[in-house]
Amino acid sequence: MLEIDDLGKSYGGTPVFSRVSLRLQAGEFVALLGESGVGKSTLLNAIAGLDTVDTGRVKIDGAEVTRLDERQRALLRREKLGFVFQAFHVLPHLNVQDNVALPLLLLGRPDPARVRAVLAAVGLEDLGQRLPAQLSGGQLQRVAIARALVHKPRLILADEPTGNLDPRTADKVMDALAAEVRREGAACLLVTHSAAAAARADRVLRLLPQGLAWPDAPATAALDAGAARPTAPATAPSGRAAASSAPPPA
Numbered sequence: 705m706l707e708i709d710d711l712g713k714s715y716g717g718t719p720v721f722s723r724v725s726l727r728l729q730a731g732e733f734v735a736l737l738g739e740s741g742v743g744k745s746t747l748l749n750a751i752a753g754l755d756t757v758d759t760g761r762v763k764i765d766g767a768e769v770t771r772l773d774e775r776q777r778a779l780l781r782r783e784k785l786g787f788v789f790q791a792f793h794v795l796p797h798l799n800v801q802d803n804v805a806l807p808l809l810l811l812g813r814p815d816p817a818r819v820r821a822v823l824a825a826v827g828l829e830d831l832g833q834r835l836p837a838q839l840s841g842g843q844l845q846r847v848a849i850a851r852a853l854v855h856k857p858r859l860i861l862a863d864e865p866t867g868n869l870d871p872r873t874a875d876k877v878m879d880a881l882a883a884e885v886r887r888e889g890a891a892c893l894l895v896t897h898s899a900a901a902a903a904r905a906d907r908v909l910r911l912l913p914q915g916l917a918w919p920d921a922p923a924t925a926a927l928d929a930g931a932a933r934p935t936a937p938a939t940a941p942s943g944r945a946a947a948s949s950a951p952p953p954a
Protein backbone atom coordinates (compact mmCIF):
# COMPACT_ATOMS: atom_id res chain seq x y z
CA MET A 705 0.00 0.00 0.00
CA LEU A 706 2.79 2.38 0.93
CA GLU A 707 6.40 1.96 -0.21
CA ILE A 708 9.05 4.46 0.81
CA ASP A 709 12.63 4.06 -0.37
CA ASP A 710 15.61 6.04 0.83
CA LEU A 711 13.68 9.26 1.35
CA GLY A 712 15.71 12.30 2.30
CA LYS A 713 14.81 15.94 2.88
CA SER A 714 16.71 19.06 3.85
CA TYR A 715 15.79 22.70 4.32
CA GLY A 716 18.37 25.09 2.88
CA GLY A 717 21.21 22.59 3.19
CA THR A 718 20.26 21.48 6.71
CA PRO A 719 19.17 17.84 6.59
CA VAL A 720 15.88 17.03 8.31
CA PHE A 721 15.84 13.28 7.73
CA SER A 722 17.58 10.87 5.40
CA ARG A 723 17.49 7.22 4.37
CA VAL A 724 13.89 6.66 5.37
CA SER A 725 12.59 3.38 3.97
CA LEU A 726 9.33 1.74 4.93
CA ARG A 727 6.68 -0.69 3.70
CA LEU A 728 3.09 -0.57 4.93
CA GLN A 729 0.69 -3.35 4.03
CA ALA A 730 -3.06 -2.89 3.62
CA GLY A 731 -4.68 -3.20 7.04
CA GLU A 732 -1.46 -2.40 8.88
CA PHE A 733 -1.36 0.17 11.65
CA VAL A 734 2.07 1.69 12.32
CA ALA A 735 2.90 4.27 14.97
CA LEU A 736 5.69 6.76 14.32
CA LEU A 737 7.45 8.29 17.30
CA GLY A 738 10.22 10.85 17.40
CA GLU A 739 11.36 13.97 19.19
CA SER A 740 9.83 17.33 18.39
CA GLY A 741 11.50 18.82 15.33
CA VAL A 742 12.94 15.55 14.04
CA GLY A 743 10.78 15.76 10.92
CA LYS A 744 7.67 13.63 11.48
CA SER A 745 5.24 16.16 10.01
CA THR A 746 7.68 16.88 7.17
CA LEU A 747 7.83 13.15 6.44
CA LEU A 748 4.03 12.81 6.34
CA ASN A 749 3.81 15.82 4.03
CA ALA A 750 6.48 14.29 1.78
CA ILE A 751 4.59 10.98 1.66
CA ALA A 752 1.42 12.82 0.69
CA GLY A 753 3.25 14.76 -2.02
CA LEU A 754 2.54 18.04 -0.24
CA ASP A 755 6.24 18.70 0.14
CA THR A 756 9.24 17.97 -2.06
CA VAL A 757 12.06 15.60 -1.16
CA ASP A 758 15.74 15.60 -2.12
CA THR A 759 16.23 11.86 -2.49
CA GLY A 760 14.21 8.69 -2.72
CA ARG A 761 10.72 7.83 -3.75
CA VAL A 762 7.23 7.21 -2.39
CA LYS A 763 4.65 4.87 -3.87
CA ILE A 764 1.03 4.81 -2.75
CA ASP A 765 -1.06 1.88 -3.98
CA GLY A 766 1.37 1.41 -6.88
CA ALA A 767 1.51 5.08 -7.97
CA GLU A 768 4.87 6.80 -7.60
CA VAL A 769 3.98 10.06 -5.85
CA THR A 770 7.45 11.50 -6.31
CA ARG A 771 7.04 11.30 -10.12
CA LEU A 772 3.52 12.66 -10.48
CA ASP A 773 2.80 16.26 -11.41
CA GLU A 774 0.87 18.50 -9.05
CA ARG A 775 -2.53 17.74 -10.57
CA GLN A 776 -1.97 13.98 -10.48
CA ARG A 777 -0.81 14.19 -6.88
CA ALA A 778 -3.94 16.13 -5.92
CA LEU A 779 -6.13 13.48 -7.57
CA LEU A 780 -4.25 10.68 -5.85
CA ARG A 781 -4.66 12.39 -2.47
CA ARG A 782 -8.35 12.97 -3.06
CA GLU A 783 -9.00 9.34 -3.95
CA LYS A 784 -6.63 7.31 -1.81
CA LEU A 785 -5.47 9.40 1.11
CA GLY A 786 -6.95 10.49 4.42
CA PHE A 787 -4.73 13.09 6.08
CA VAL A 788 -5.21 14.33 9.64
CA PHE A 789 -3.07 17.45 9.84
CA GLN A 790 -1.42 18.52 13.05
CA ALA A 791 -3.03 21.93 12.52
CA PHE A 792 -6.44 20.48 11.51
CA HIS A 793 -7.00 22.64 8.39
CA VAL A 794 -10.77 22.59 8.59
CA LEU A 795 -12.61 25.13 6.43
CA PRO A 796 -13.88 27.92 8.72
CA HIS A 797 -16.94 28.88 6.67
CA LEU A 798 -18.33 25.32 6.46
CA ASN A 799 -20.14 23.69 9.35
CA VAL A 800 -18.88 20.44 10.85
CA GLN A 801 -21.08 18.24 8.72
CA ASP A 802 -20.09 19.97 5.49
CA ASN A 803 -16.39 19.88 6.38
CA VAL A 804 -16.63 16.12 6.86
CA ALA A 805 -18.75 15.65 3.71
CA LEU A 806 -16.31 17.57 1.52
CA PRO A 807 -14.02 14.67 0.46
CA LEU A 808 -17.06 12.72 -0.71
CA LEU A 809 -18.40 15.72 -2.65
CA LEU A 810 -15.04 16.23 -4.35
CA LEU A 811 -15.17 12.59 -5.46
CA GLY A 812 -18.75 13.00 -6.72
CA ARG A 813 -19.98 10.48 -4.15
CA PRO A 814 -22.17 12.33 -1.62
CA ASP A 815 -23.24 10.04 1.21
CA PRO A 816 -25.00 11.74 4.15
CA ALA A 817 -25.41 8.43 6.01
CA ARG A 818 -21.67 7.84 5.90
CA VAL A 819 -21.03 11.39 7.13
CA ARG A 820 -23.38 10.79 10.08
CA ALA A 821 -21.67 7.48 10.83
CA VAL A 822 -18.14 8.89 11.00
CA LEU A 823 -19.31 11.88 13.05
CA ALA A 824 -20.89 9.45 15.51
CA ALA A 825 -17.73 7.34 15.54
CA VAL A 826 -15.73 10.32 16.83
CA GLY A 827 -18.51 11.49 19.18
CA LEU A 828 -19.65 14.57 17.22
CA GLU A 829 -23.13 13.43 16.18
CA ASP A 830 -24.77 16.43 17.86
CA LEU A 831 -22.42 19.10 16.54
CA GLY A 832 -22.91 18.75 12.77
CA GLN A 833 -24.42 22.21 12.37
CA ARG A 834 -21.72 24.09 14.32
CA LEU A 835 -19.07 26.20 12.66
CA PRO A 836 -15.42 25.42 13.46
CA ALA A 837 -15.08 28.67 15.46
CA GLN A 838 -17.73 27.31 17.83
CA LEU A 839 -15.76 24.17 18.68
CA SER A 840 -13.09 23.28 21.23
CA GLY A 841 -9.61 22.21 20.10
CA GLY A 842 -10.39 18.56 20.77
CA GLN A 843 -13.67 18.77 18.88
CA LEU A 844 -11.89 20.39 15.92
CA GLN A 845 -9.38 17.59 15.97
CA ARG A 846 -12.18 15.05 15.79
CA VAL A 847 -13.68 16.89 12.80
CA ALA A 848 -10.32 16.55 11.08
CA ILE A 849 -10.23 12.83 11.86
CA ALA A 850 -13.78 12.24 10.62
CA ARG A 851 -12.97 14.10 7.42
CA ALA A 852 -9.87 11.96 6.88
CA LEU A 853 -11.88 8.73 7.22
CA VAL A 854 -15.14 9.56 5.47
CA HIS A 855 -14.17 8.48 1.95
CA LYS A 856 -12.61 5.18 3.12
CA PRO A 857 -9.07 6.02 1.96
CA ARG A 858 -6.50 3.31 1.25
CA LEU A 859 -3.85 5.16 3.27
CA ILE A 860 -4.41 7.22 6.40
CA LEU A 861 -1.67 9.62 7.51
CA ALA A 862 -2.44 11.04 10.94
CA ASP A 863 -0.25 13.66 12.62
CA GLU A 864 -0.77 13.49 16.39
CA PRO A 865 -4.54 13.03 16.02
CA THR A 866 -5.12 12.65 19.75
CA GLY A 867 -2.77 15.43 20.88
CA ASN A 868 -5.60 17.70 22.11
CA LEU A 869 -7.86 15.04 23.55
CA ASP A 870 -8.44 13.87 27.12
CA PRO A 871 -7.49 10.19 27.64
CA ARG A 872 -11.06 8.90 27.41
CA THR A 873 -11.91 10.76 24.21
CA ALA A 874 -8.50 9.88 22.79
CA ASP A 875 -9.28 6.25 23.42
CA LYS A 876 -12.62 6.53 21.68
CA VAL A 877 -11.08 8.26 18.67
CA MET A 878 -8.30 5.68 18.48
CA ASP A 879 -10.98 2.96 18.56
CA ALA A 880 -12.67 4.59 15.58
CA LEU A 881 -9.40 4.94 13.71
CA ALA A 882 -8.28 1.37 14.40
CA ALA A 883 -11.72 -0.04 13.51
CA GLU A 884 -11.64 1.83 10.22
CA VAL A 885 -8.17 0.52 9.41
CA ARG A 886 -9.18 -3.07 10.17
CA ARG A 887 -12.61 -2.95 8.53
CA GLU A 888 -11.60 -1.18 5.33
CA GLY A 889 -8.15 -2.73 5.06
CA ALA A 890 -6.55 0.71 4.95
CA ALA A 891 -2.95 1.25 5.96
CA CYS A 892 -2.34 3.82 8.68
CA LEU A 893 0.77 5.72 9.64
CA LEU A 894 0.15 7.52 12.90
CA VAL A 895 2.48 10.11 14.39
CA THR A 896 2.00 10.17 18.13
CA HIS A 897 3.62 11.02 21.43
CA SER A 898 1.05 8.94 23.27
CA ALA A 899 2.12 5.55 24.62
CA ALA A 900 -1.54 4.48 24.74
CA ALA A 901 -1.98 5.26 21.05
CA ALA A 902 1.32 3.58 20.10
CA ALA A 903 0.34 0.47 22.08
CA ARG A 904 -2.48 -0.17 19.59
CA ALA A 905 -0.17 -0.26 16.60
CA ASP A 906 1.07 -3.38 14.82
CA ARG A 907 4.53 -1.85 14.68
CA VAL A 908 6.17 1.10 16.37
CA LEU A 909 8.92 3.03 14.59
CA ARG A 910 11.06 5.92 15.69
CA LEU A 911 12.20 8.65 13.33
CA LEU A 912 15.84 9.62 13.80
CA PRO A 913 17.87 12.01 11.66
CA GLN A 914 19.57 9.00 10.02
CA GLY A 915 16.39 7.09 9.24
CA LEU A 916 13.74 4.95 10.90
CA ALA A 917 14.64 2.70 13.80
CA TRP A 918 12.58 -0.27 14.88
CA PRO A 919 11.49 -1.95 17.03
CA ASP A 920 10.96 0.77 19.58
CA ALA A 921 11.73 -0.37 23.09
CA PRO A 922 8.96 1.36 25.13
CA ALA A 923 6.20 -0.31 23.14
CA THR A 924 7.57 -3.78 22.52
CA ALA A 925 4.27 -5.29 23.67
CA ALA A 926 2.73 -3.84 20.55
CA LEU A 927 5.31 -5.46 18.31
CA ASP A 928 4.09 -9.04 18.50
CA ALA A 929 1.52 -8.63 15.75
CA GLY A 930 3.94 -6.83 13.46
CA ALA A 931 6.95 -9.02 14.07
CA ALA A 932 5.55 -11.98 12.12
CA ARG A 933 4.64 -9.91 9.08
CA PRO A 934 6.71 -10.51 5.96
CA THR A 935 7.11 -6.81 5.33
CA ALA A 936 10.50 -5.32 4.60
CA PRO A 937 11.51 -3.53 7.77
CA ALA A 938 12.25 0.11 7.92
CA THR A 939 15.81 1.27 7.68
CA ALA A 940 17.92 -0.67 10.12
CA PRO A 941 19.25 1.21 13.14
CA SER A 942 22.66 1.27 11.44
CA GLY A 943 21.14 3.62 8.85
CA ARG A 944 21.47 1.10 6.03
CA ALA A 945 18.46 1.34 3.72
CA ALA A 946 16.21 -1.71 3.66
CA ALA A 947 16.36 -3.79 0.48
CA SER A 948 13.74 -2.78 -2.02
CA SER A 949 11.47 -5.40 -3.53
CA ALA A 950 9.52 -2.89 -5.56
CA PRO A 951 9.55 -3.18 -9.36
CA PRO A 952 11.14 -0.36 -11.35
CA PRO A 953 8.82 2.53 -12.17
CA ALA A 954 6.70 2.11 -15.28
Ligand SMILES: Nc1ncnc2c1ncn2[C@@H]1O[C@H](COP(=O)(O)OP(=O)(O)OP(=O)(O)O)[C@@H](O)[C@H]1O
Nearest residue numbers: 715716720738739740741742743744745746747790
Ligand atom coordinates in the same frame (compact mmCIF):
# COMPACT_ATOMS: atom_id res chain seq x y z
N1 LIG B 1 9.53 25.57 5.86
C1 LIG B 1 10.58 25.26 6.64
N2 LIG B 1 11.77 25.84 6.46
C2 LIG B 1 12.85 25.52 7.23
N3 LIG B 1 12.82 24.62 8.21
C3 LIG B 1 11.64 23.99 8.45
C4 LIG B 1 10.46 24.29 7.68
N4 LIG B 1 9.47 23.50 8.15
C5 LIG B 1 9.99 22.77 9.15
N5 LIG B 1 11.29 23.07 9.35
C6 LIG B 1 12.19 22.45 10.32
O1 LIG B 1 12.27 21.08 10.00
C7 LIG B 1 12.34 20.30 11.19
C8 LIG B 1 11.26 19.24 11.18
O2 LIG B 1 9.99 19.84 11.39
P1 LIG B 1 8.68 18.98 11.61
O3 LIG B 1 7.54 19.90 11.71
O4 LIG B 1 8.60 17.95 10.55
O5 LIG B 1 8.98 18.27 13.01
P2 LIG B 1 8.10 17.25 13.86
O6 LIG B 1 8.91 16.02 14.07
O7 LIG B 1 6.76 17.08 13.21
O8 LIG B 1 7.95 18.02 15.25
P3 LIG B 1 6.71 18.09 16.29
O9 LIG B 1 6.74 16.82 17.07
O10 LIG B 1 7.06 19.29 17.14
O11 LIG B 1 5.46 18.29 15.52
C9 LIG B 1 12.24 21.27 12.35
O12 LIG B 1 13.53 21.47 12.87
C10 LIG B 1 11.67 22.53 11.75
O13 LIG B 1 12.13 23.67 12.43
Ligand SMILES: [Mg+2]
Nearest residue numbers: 744745790863
Ligand atom coordinates in the same frame (compact mmCIF):
# COMPACT_ATOMS: atom_id res chain seq x y z
MG1 LIG C 1 4.86 17.65 13.76
